[in-house]
Amino acid sequence: MNNKPLKAERLDKLLTSLGYGLRKDVRFWIKDGLITIDGECPSSPAQKVTPDKVLLMEKPLDHPYGLTFIYHKPLGAVCSRKEDGHLIYADFPERWLVRKPALSSVGRLDKETSGLLIMTDDGQLNHQLTSPKKHISKTYAVTLHSPLNGSEADTFASGKLVLEDEEKPCLPAELTIHDETHVSLVLHEGRYHQVRRMFAAVGNHVETLERTHIGALSLQDTTLAPGEYKTLTPESLMALVKPTNQSD
Numbered sequence: 001m002n003n004k005p006l007k008a009e010r011l012d013k014l015l016t017s018l019g020y021g022l023r024k025d026v027r028f029w030i031k032d033g034l035i036t037i038d039g040e041c042p043s044s045p046a047q048k049v050t051p052d053k054v055l056l057m058e059k060p061l062d063h064p065y066g067l068t069f070i071y072h073k074p075l076g077a078v079c080s081r082k083e084d085g086h087l088i089y090a091d092f093p094e095r096w097l098v099r100k101p102a103l104s105s106v107g108r109l110d111k112e113t114s115g116l117l118i119m120t121d122d123g124q125l126n127h128q129l130t131s132p133k134k135h136i137s138k139t140y141a142v143t144l145h146s147p148l149n150g151s152e153a154d155t156f157a158s159g160k161l162v163l164e165d166e167e168k169p170c171l172p173a174e175l176t177i178h179d180e181t182h183v184s185l186v187l188h189e190g191r192y193h194q195v196r197r198m199f200a201a202v203g204n205h206v207e208t209l210e211r212t213h214i215g216a217l218s219l220q221d222t223t224l225a226p227g228e229y230k231t232l233t234p235e236s237l238m239a240l241v242k243p244t245n246q247s248d
Contacts, residue, residue: 011035012045014054018061019095029056067096067103068120068234072219073211074226079108079117088117091227106130107138107190114226115140115211116219118237125234129214129241132171132189136241139186139213140195145205147180152202156185163197170198184212215241 012026051064106118153175174186
């Protein structure tokens with residue numbers, strides 16, 4: 001997970017992959033003295049460099065060995081690059097949107113769901129966080145349209161609930177009741193609109209939905225306001241999500 005060695009690559013390729021501009025731009029930056037490598041001006045855009053040696057406009061490169069961060073997704077924001085409306089990507093620096101490999105969300109929250117979201121360009125980390133085999137739960141705060149009927153907790157915990165248009169039952173999920181219309185639900189898988197569809201299956205409707213936890217990581221503990229984010233290394237993120245004393 002982003003434990004990448006100090007690999008040397010072409011200067012222009014490196015800067016392009018980090019979203020700084022086009023390869024042709026690098027030649028002009030060199031000419032204008034905007035790039036230094038170990039304090040010296042590079043000889044060519046093709047010069048092989050390691051990111052830790054490069055300064056652009058006297059600043060180190062932006063997350064050259066991978067980008068991972070936690071984000072408080074606001075209500076109404078869309079986890080897509082193509083749909084209409086306010087996209088989550090509008091909350092991030094423009095340079096991050098053209099990085100290679102591309103930045104993506106770890107799972108999605110629909111437009112009407114707010115809360116904790118992880119963004120990364122690390123495919124291995126994404127797999128670690130989404131695979132049911134890794135046992136990383138997701139917790140949601142739910143406001144319901146109608147009062148509970150009293151059987152929901154047993155139904156969700158049974159591992160027998162089958163959602164509409166599906167054949168495989170949901171994995172057991174844990175429901176905590178705060179009052180007759182406010183609950184928390186812990187899931188151990190990620191299906192399309194799963195929380196909403198689970199409550200629909202027992203005759204109720206979700207009014208508001210917020211993801212409050214990913215594993216042991218709490219949105220409240222991050223102190224992030226809606227639209228804010230915080231970068232982390234994959235290792236520090238996993239330590240928050242899955243403490244070392246928690247086994248697979």
